[in-house]
Amino acid sequence: MQENKPELYTSLSPSLLNLYDVEKSIVVIIDVLRATSTIATALYNGAKSIIPVDSVAECIRIGKQIDSITAGERDGKIAEGLAYGNSPFEYPREFIEGKTLVLTTTNGTKLLHMALDKNAKGIITGSFPNLSAVCDYLLEKKQNVILGCAAWKNRVNLEDTLFAGAVIQRIGKHFSINCDSSQIALALYKEAKPDLYKFMKNKEASHYKRLTGFGLEKDIRYCLTEDVANTRVVYENGKLIAG
Amino acid sequence: MQENKPELYTSLSPSLLNLYDVEKSIVVIIDVLRATSTIATALYNGAKSIIPVDSVAECIRIGKQIDSITAGERDGKIAEGLAYGNSPFEYPREFIEGKTLVLTTTNGTKLLHMALDKNAKGIITGSFPNLSAVCDYLLEKKQNVILGCAAWKNRVNLEDTLFAGAVIQRIGKHFSINCDSSQIALALYKEAKPDLYKFMKNKEASHYKRLTGFGLEKDIRYCLTEDVANTRVVYENGKLIAG
Numbered sequence: 512m513q514e515n516k517p518e519l520y521t522s523l524s525p526s527l528l529n530l531y532d533v534e535k536s537i538v539v540i541i542d543v544l545r546a547t548s549t550i551a552t553a554l555y556n557g558a559k560s561i562i563p564v565d566s567v568a569e570c571i572r573i574g575k576q577i578d579s580i581t582a583g584e585r586d587g588k589i590a591e592g593l594a595y596g597n598s599p600f601e602y603p604r605e606f607i608e609g610k611t612l613v614l615t616t617t618n619g620t621k622l623l624h625m626a627l628d629k630n631a632k633g634i635i636t637g638s639f640p641n642l643s644a645v646c647d648y649l650l651e652k653k654q655n656v657i658l659g660c661a662a663w664k665n666r667v668n669l670e671d672t673l674f675a676g677a678v679i680q681r682i683g684k685h686f687s688i689n690c691d692s693s694q695i696a697l698a699l700y701k702e703a704k705p706d707l708y709k710f711m712k713n714k715e716a717s718h719y720k721r722l723t724g725f726g727l728e729k730d731i732r733y734c735l736t737e738d739v740a741n742t743r744v745v746y747e748n749g750k751l752i753a754g
Numbered sequence: 755m756q757e758n759k760p761e762l763y764t765s766l767s768p769s770l771l772n773l774y775d776v777e778k779s780i781v782v783i784i785d786v787l788r789a790t791s792t793i794a795t796a797l798y799n800g801a802k803s804i805i806p807v808d809s810v811a812e813c814i815r816i817g818k819q820i821d822s823i824t825a826g827e828r829d830g831k832i833a834e835g836l837a838y839g840n841s842p843f844e845y846p847r848e849f850i851e852g853k854t855l856v857l858t859t860t861n862g863t864k865l866l867h868m869a870l871d872k873n874a875k876g877i878i879t880g881s882f883p884n885l886s887a888v889c890d891y892l893l894e895k896k897q898n899v900i901l902g903c904a905a906w907k908n909r910v911n912l913e914d915t916l917f918a919g920a921v922i923q924r925i926g927k928h929f930s931i932n933c934d935s936s937q938i939a940l941a942l943y944k945e946a947k948p949d950l951y952k953f954m955k956n957k958e959a960s961h962y963k964r965l966t967g968f969g970l971e972k973d974i975r976y977c978l979t980e981d982v983a984n985t986r987v988v989y990e991n992g993k994l995i996a997g
Contacts, residue, residue: 527770667938691960
């Protein structure tokens with residue numbers, strides 16, 4: 512029986528993605544602080560779609576072509592030429608409903624484009640705010656899965672690894688897992704689960720430090736909260752939509 | 755004061771090594787099952803030196819040039835043309851003392867050559883059997899450190915990550931650690947520490963499964979035992995020697 516289960520792998524960094532069989536898998540793009548959390552939130556609050564782009568210039572270019580909101584930060588500030596930032600709190604329903612968001616992120620978008628170039632069977636994004644939706648989607652599809660951590664400039668990070676662990680704890684038994692990275696992510700999540708925020712703080716996670724340097728504790732707490740924006744996020748034809 | 759501490763990073767896979775400043779660091783090559791454990795054991799038992807090579811052909815070639823013992827396995831068996839295997843139990847003092855061992859390993863040697871090509875400040879090898887010697891060496895040198903996991907064909911593995919965690923638990927406070935991979939390794943080691951063997955078994959670590967498939971539980975238990983071959987292993991002029 513076990514042989515019939517689909518396989519699940521965790522890629523802890525974009526630099527490791529090529530070790531896995533992307534073409535035969537659904538890839539979950541994980542960029543917990545804050546890209547994929549903000550994406551889930553905007554779609555949960557009724558955004559029509561989100562176009563992820565990898566540069567500020569591209570963001571501005573598309574913003575001029577279509578009726579949309581351009582957003583993105585560099586070094587903790589709204590990037591010059593863009594209108595909004597990366598915080599999920601900037602996208603409440605009364606603002607974002609029915610609108611298209613063009614969002615520039617670095618690590619997450621890069622990984623998404625890698626998965627696209629390698630012809631992934633499907634691409635979705637994952638974050639704690641939409642954890643259950645991600646798990647339900649993967650259970651329903653019954654395909655091989657790669658949990659793809661966006662990391663930070665290819666360096667493995669705690670928060671994306673923790674999210675991979677959270678998915679594995681919930682639905683791992685439905686998959687065949689012959690992957691030490693997945694075991695590591697699961698063990699880490701189990702330790703952190705009682706209080707993810709405290710865990711990040713105590714570990715002095717590198718990104719935690721970067722963001723708290725900008726006074727964004729509230730964002731971090733939100734981005735570590737499960738199911739507060741519980742919508743599916745599917746990549747289709749260049750856009751992320753509530754699937 | 756903290757600023758004066760040397761930095762410590764963990765590279766969880768050879769694919770990630772280029773993210774760190776190898777040139778300014780001592781790189782610890784970690785290939786717990788079984789290369790670096792066997793290397794420590796042979797040197798502890800009096801081997802004159804060990805020449806690590808990355809192919810069976812190279813191993814045979816050097817074996818013909820110098821008075822030495824050629825060793826290496828492929829798929830769990832002594833490779834054709836070589837005399838001995840990868841098990842630490844093949845290298846007791848009465849056999850190996852005063853001799854030169856030419857050892858072919860894949861993951862560990864590849865990483866070592868990468869560190870060499872990038873002009874690492876120093877290269878040593880680490881394993882549970884020589885954990886204390888590794889820690890003492892690093893404390894003494896007061897240089898930046900990269901704990902380099904050899905992994906398995908670039909895929910992150912449990913055992914090398916656990917060893918990185920063990921080093922960090924022992925001497926981490928003497929270093930500045932702004933590295934989530936190190937935090938992950940440390941958290942994992944703390945969880946596993948009460949019984950590393952049981953932890954590996956319960957997690958169904960991929961390499962654990964590969965090796966137990968060959969009936970090598972005894973080797974694994976040994977390779978997870980701290981300080982049973984507690985010698986420094988330093989790479990100098992193409993050879994690993996008891997430093």
